[in-house]
Amino acid sequence: MHVGVLGAGSMGSLFAGLLAADGAATTLLAHEGPHVDAIRERGLRIECVDGSSDAVGVEVVTDPAAAPSLDAALVFVKSHATADAADEWRGALADAHVATLQNGLGNAETLAGRFESVLAGTTSHGAVVADPGVVRHAGVGDTRLGRWDGPTDDAPARLAATLSVAGIDTAVVTDPRTALWHKVLVNVGINASTALARVENGALAEHASGSRLLRRAVAEAARVARAEGVDVGDPIAEAVTVAERTASNVSSMRQDVEAGRETEIEALHGAVVARAAEHDLPAPVNRTLADLVRLAQAASERGHP
Ligand code: KPL
Numbered sequence: 001m002h003v004g005v006l007g008a009g010s011m012g013s014l015f016a017g018l019l020a021a022d023g024a025a026t027t028l029l030a031h032e033g034p035h036v037d038a039i040r041e042r043g044l045r046i047e048c049v050d051g052s053s054d055a056v057g058v059e060v061v062t063d064p065a066a067a068p069s070l071d072a073a074l075v076f077v078k079s080h081a082t083a084d085a086a087d088e089w090r091g092a093l094a095d096a097h098v099a100t101l102q103n104g105l106g107n108a109e110t111l112a113g114r115f116e117s118v119l120a121g122t123t124s125h126g127a128v129v130a131d132p133g134v135v136r137h138a139g140v141g142d143t144r145l146g147r148w149d150g151p152t153d154d155a156p157a158r159l160a161a162t163l164s165v166a167g168i169d170t171a172v173v174t175d176p177r178t179a180l181w182h183k184v185l186v187n188v189g190i191n192a193s194t195a196l197a198r199v200e201n202g203a204l205a206e207h208a209s210g211s212r213l214l215r216r217a218v219a220e221a222a223r224v225a226r227a228e229g230v231d232v233g234d235p236i237a238e239a240v241t242v243a244e245r246t247a248s249n250v251s252s253m254r255q256d257v258e259a260g261r262e263t264e265i266e267a268l269h270g271a272v273v274a275r276a277a278e279h280d281l282p283a284p285v286n287r288t289l290a291d292l293v294r295l296a297q298a299a300s301e302r303g304h305p
Helices: 010-021 034-042 079-088 107-112 155-165 176-197 208-227 235-245 252-258 266-278 284-301
Strands: 003-006 026-029 044-047 053-056 059-061 072-075 097-100 118-123 126-131 134-139 143-149 170-172
Touching: 003 010, 010 026, 010 044, 010 053, 010 126, 010 134, 010 155, 034 059, 072 079, 072 155, 079 107, 079 266, 097 107, 097 155, 107 118, 107 143, 107 176, 118 155, 118 176, 143 155, 143 176, 155 170, 176 208, 176 235, 176 252, 176 266, 176 284, 208 235, 208 266, 208 284, 252 284, 266 284
Parallel strands: 003 026, 003 072, 026 059, 044 134, 072 097, 097 118, 143 170
Antiparallel strands: 044 053, 118 143, 126 134
């Protein structure tokens, strides 16, 4: 199975590196930049969770017209870039099973409007691009994926097997929408608060104020998920467990705010607030967190730390 990985951010780099290290046919589809230059020159260095590190050769393609024929594509661009990336790489992805493992709501719908075969799921691995050409695997997590749209076939099972063999344990789920909501509820509990307070994930489990924020944001968003018919289980316990398990992680939203990049706020709290309005539900905590992140993002885009 030839797998394309769309997006050379932390998670795209990690997945492409682990697949390539396992010998799987892998192509990273990305934009030019210092990270891609370094991968071409020196390979991709993966700093593993056990402290070891290895450089692996990864094929990188930056020109959509030069992309090889792909059996599957893992979409890892930031959620706000999904539509543009899908349009840009449409030809390369047209015959592939296109799988989103991105954060947030709405990515699978965006892809399903463009491709025949769409899979969706979640991953809770922690990763960070530590330097150009270097990805640090900050924490081992779970990956789940299942069929979102298209024919019922063994594509999810085949992609899950390819990932699992490469050390990315992946389970096939029959209801990726529920898996996505579970991850969204964890993310709304952790991402905005850690980005705004500039703390590591564990602070939300350790400090009473962090814990209150997490609980309120998750409880509010969970009411929206339930209004959409999703069985969310005990989302507060789940978010607290993830905050504890990823205690030393710098959340992806904090990484984005600190790097002056656009965050995934619209696909997380923004989407929760919009869907809450559709169900006539209040969402003041998520609305406030969203506005604060938008403000922080706007300031950091203008160069104010
Ligand atoms: O997914 C994450 C993120 O940072 O986006 C969590 C689970 C919060 C881990 O950092």
